[in-house]
Amino acid sequence: MSLLSRFFYKRPPDGLLEFIDRIYVFDSCFCTEVLPHGMYPVYLNGILTELHEEHAESQFLAINFRDGDKRSQLADILHEYDIPVIDYPRHFEGCPVLPLSLIHHFLRVCEHWLSTGNSQNIVLLHCERGGWPSLAFLLSCFLIFKKLHSAEHRTLDIVHREAPKGFLQLFSALNPMPSQLRYMQYVARRNISPEWPPMERALSLDCLILRAIPNFDSDNGCRPLIRIFGRNLLGKNASMTDMIFSMPKKKSLRHYRQEDCDVIKIDIQCPVQGDVVMECVHLDLDPEKEVMMFRIMFNTAFIRSNVLMLNSDDVDILWGSKDRYPRNFRAEVLFCEIGGISPPRAPTVTLNGDMKGGLPIEAFSAVQELFNDVEWMESGDNAAFWLLKEFSANSLQDKFQKLILSDMKELSKFQAKVGLQMPLMSPLDSDEEKYSAASDSGYSVDYEKVQHGGNSSDSENIDRALTTEDSESIAPPPPPQAPKPPGTVPPPPPSSKISNAPAPPPVLGRGRAATGSAKGRGIGLALQSNPPKKASLKPLHWVKVTRAMQGSLWADAQNQGNQARAPDIDMSELETLFSTAVATNASVKGGTKRGSAISKPEIVHLVDMRRANNCEIMLTKIKMPLPDMISAILALDTSVLDNDQVENLIKFCPTNEEIEMLKNYNGNKEMLGKCEQFFLELMKVPRVESKLRVFAFRIAFSTQADELRTNLTTINDATKEVKESLKLRQIMQTILTLGNALNQGTARGSAVGFRLDSLLKLSDTRARNNKMTLMHYLCKLLAEKLPELLDFDKDLIHLEAASKIQLKLLAEEMQAINKGLEKVEQELAASVNDGAISVGFRKALTSFLDSAEAVVRSLISLYSEVGRNADSLAQYFGEDPARCPFEQVTSILVIFVNMFKKSRDENARTVEAEKKKMEKEKASMSTIKGSE
The missing domain is CATH 1.20.58 (Methane Monooxygenase Hydroxylase; Chain G, domain 1)
Known part of the structure; x- marks a missing residue:
């Protein structure tokens, strides 16, 4: 306190304690006992009378931290002295920290009141019993806000020293200072942000991860139960605060022990916004016996990378319970964007063979190949659905053949292998199955020859078979074959020719032969006992039309009959020209080879x-x-x-x-x-897919972390270069002077600064001769007056690279790394029960996790620093980071630098051209004078 201020200093009345200039606190706030009912008015009247006498020209504002919603006795007494009273709650959901909006209100009210009334107004602070922790917190926030102190923890200690020792422990079972310090850090950001508090983000609180199990029972473990308080975004009144999440109290609530695991993960999936209080309670075997483990209060506006990592010093815990938490204890609160909450999946809708959701239709393309010859004996929706998938798969046959042909060399080996296996019958197949397969295959061949106009001998044989069957009575179709018992070998896949196209619809001849009497079936079997060898033809990869649309040429061709009949096809010529392979006599007549092939054991394929x-x-x-x-x-x-x-x-x-x-x-x-x-x-291997995903994350982690660190470092470097560039600062001041000179005498003149996007208008302002812009003039002016500033772009070597980075994408990468580590921890915990097969896996994964956690912690710290620096860059140019984000600032600066360099180079070329012109004119003048 200076000598002059000490001379004019007025001692506060008895009963008041002055913390800051003209901010008094009633000493009743430090009493452990409540004054008798009749003594309280006498106490207040004595203080207020003396206060009015000593500060007759001052006006007073009283701020009270009351208990409950009823009108306080303080307000009734102060009303008689015409002193307004503002009531604040003592806590927010049990935590002696007020919501950010109320903190902002308190700071604005106090600042406004103290700055008016010729700097003579006085603020009186009062709290009812139990309100001291909140009063001390808000008073510390005001000291930080007014920049009277800078260290949050030291400021809070200074305020609490005025109270009796142990006074805070008397009114708060938990140490509230970690949450209070967190909000004081929020207030400290007010000094560098023109708009504060920032917009509150709506997030989904995904889960809580506790690393290192706290010791809250005799088994060196705990049974955690989570409660969350905040705004109910899903309720009718989203502005009301309530308990928005709570785990049910059950005896089956999981118990975690230090010897069993070292990580606790609790899924929450709760939407939050604004101020949030999370409580973690240890639930004993008795459901009514609860022990508070820790409490966290935070605001979603300041969640940068969708993660909140806290150690035991950053959470509110019971006084004297620090030894219950291991040294490496850490609580991680993970968030995701509010749109990341997946709604319940609707049932899959099938329309025209397309799957809406679920698997794509390509996944069903193999159905026809595997079950081409199966007759669907059931009716109803299931049969229709199967047929629909079968027809849809045919239309995509060409697409999948192109997909498989991506590796022709490897495919040819498999085709050759499959070609040898397909004609073989399993040795486990019964005679009846062989007969059924042979009859189906035989009729398929005959029918195809009829359709393609085969040779006359084949047609006559088929006609004889049909004529013989016509003389017999038509018997009912045979019953379907019984399903094979489990464990039997499935029938071999159909031939490649059948799989290339769907089975044609049956005609009368084939249908009657398939359903005829025993005699008819015997003739048909004899007919197919030695069928002529048919060469395999190359397929025509077309898109087949299964139903002729009315009015199309295909429908007209069916109606016109023989009038639009296509010419007969010479199958022998077609086989000669378009066969896939030329059959040798040995392959046709070599019965011995066929017999040896049948005797070979078949490779069994159970998978599609x-x-x-x-x-x-x-x-x-x-x-x-x-x-x-x-x-x-x-x-x-x-x-x-x-x-x-x-x-x-x-x-x-x-x-x-x-x-x-x-x-x-x-x-x-x-x-x-x-x-x-x-x-x-x-x-x-247990959970092999999960282990493979962990392996994939392990491979990509170092590259992903290095890229993220490089981008974060680039942003930090660019921010530092811009803010520390003296040349850029001088150029900005020159532009300000130039603009005020142009706008002199107008409403735009006498500016103390300009918006950042005004830099882009320098190239739009042209001279009267339209040969020069204001940017050209700026470069010309600097070249004449301050030539050392022309190369200021060399100070900003990281600016262009930083302009291509988006903070939102960096946040997503940070979240992806955190999620990946979460999966690693889950698999590590689950692999404990895998046995000996996962011993090496756990050892390798533990080593990776230890190093990865250190990397992620440093990345999160770097990301927080980048967030602050990115906001400070906009504030450096007098911009609001919410309206002019980092990406916009850097893009404007990059454009300005490029325009400046272009104008500088154009000026240099113009000066060089004028110099050459003058030299040429001087030479011509010398020539003229010499000639005279």
């Missing part, structure tokens, strides 16, 4: 053939034995498998249906295909 082929192609690109590949996955060995290979392995993890199919297979597993063998190896 198309998926199996794609899986085998993928495995050929990895080129290592399956056990070695599994070992590399469990060791997280990045030198053996790269990210693309791991992603492909994830795509071909067995589904639940495939796992059940392989488990129920009782045959010789050595006869299974490569895909099935691969699935069996993967099934030996």
Whole structure:
């Protein structure tokens, strides 16, 4: 206090304590006992009388922190002295920290009141019993707000020193200082932000992760229960605060022990906005016995990277309970955008074969290949749905053939292998199944020859078969075959010719032959016992029309009959020209070879053939034995498998249906295909897909973290360069002087600054001769007066790179890293019960997690710093970060720098041209004078 101020200093009346100039606190706020009812008015009247006598020219404002909603006795007494009273609550949902809006209101009211009335107005602070923690907090906020103190923790300690020792513990069971310090840091940002408080974000509080288990019971563990208080965004009145989330009190509430696990993850999925209080309570075996573990209060406006990481010093805990928390204890509150809450998935709607949601229609393209010859014996929606998928798959046949042909070399090997296997029958098939397959195949061939106009001998044979059957009575169709018992080998896939096109609709001849008497069936069987060999033709990849639209040429052709009949096709010529392979005599007549082929054991395929082929192609690109590949996955060995290979392995993890199919297979597993063998190896590892995803994150983590760190560092460097560039500062001052000179005598003149986007208007302002802009003139002026400023762009080497970075994308990358680490922790916790197979995996994952957590902590710290620097860059130019974000500031500066350089270079070329012109004129003048 200066000598002059001490001379004019007025001692406050008895009963008041002066914390700041003209801010008094009633000393009753420091009493542990309540004054008797009759003594309280006497106490207040004595203070107020003396106060009016000593400050007769002052006006007074009283701020009271009251208990409940009823009118306080203080307000009734002060009303008699014409002193207005503003009441504030003592706490917010049990926490002695007021919402940010009330803090803002308190600061504005106090600042406004003290700045009016010729600086003689006085603020009186009063609290009812239990209100001291909130009063001390708001008083500390005001000291930070007025920049009388800068260190938040020290400021709060200074205020609490005025109260008796242990006074805070008397009124608050938990230490409220961590939450109070967090809000004081919010207030400290008010000094660098023109608009405060910032807009509150609506977020979804995703989950709470506790690392290192606190000790709250005899088993060195805890049974946490979470409650959240805040605005009910889903209610009718979103401005009212209430308990918006609470875990149910159940005896089955999970109990965590330090020896069992070191991570607790509690899913919440609760929308929050504004001020939020989260309580974590330890629930004992008795549901009515609760122990507060910790409390957190925060505001969503200041959640930068959708994560809030806190240690034991950053949460409100019981006094003297610090030893209950391990040294490495950390609470992580993870958020996501409010749109990230997935609504319940609607039932999948099928329309014209397209799946709305769920799997794409391409996933069903293999249905026809596997079940082409199966007759659907059930009626109803299921049969219609199956047929609809079958027809839709045919229309995409060409697309999938192109997809499979992406690797022609590998595909040819599989086609050759499959071609040898398809004609074979399983040794487990019964005679009846062989007969059924042979009869179906035979009639398919005959019918195709009839449709394509085969040779006369074939047609005559078919006519004889039909004529013979006509003489017999038509018997009812045979009953469907009983389903095969589980564990039997499924029938072999159909031939490639049938799979290339759908089965044609049956005609009368085929239908009657298939449903005839025993005699008719015997003739048909004899007819097909030695069918002529038909060459395999190359397919025409067209899009087939299954139903002729009325009025189209296909419908007219059916109606006109023979009038629009197409010419007969010479099948022998067609086979000669368009056959896929020329059959040798040995392959046609070699009965011995066929017999030897039948005797070979068949490779059994349980998985969808198309998926199996794609899986085998993928495995050929990895080129290592399956056990070695599994070992590399469990060791997280990045030198053996790269990210693309791991992603492909994830795509071909067995589904639940495939796992059940392989488990129920009782045959010789050595006869299974490569895909099935691969699935069996993967099934030996618990949660193999989850482990593969962790492996993929492990591979990509270092690159992702390095890129994020590089972008964050670039923003920091660019911000530092702009703010520390003296040349840019001088150029901005020159532009201000230039603009005031042009706007002199107008409403735009006498400016103390200008908006940042005004820099872009320098090139729009042209001289009267339209040969020069104001930017050209600025460069000309600087070249004449301050030439050292012309290369100011060399000070801003990171500006252009920073202008291409979006803070929103950086936040998403930060959230993706946090989510990835969460999955890593989940899998690490789950792998404890895997047994010996995951020992190496846990060791490798633990080592990675330790290093990754340190990286993420540093990234979050760097991101927070970047957020502050990005806001300060806009404030450096007098802009509001909410209206002129970092991306806009950097883009404007980059455009200005480029325009400045362009104008500078154009001026240099103009000066050089004028110089050459003058030299040329001078030379011509010298020539003229010499000639005279």
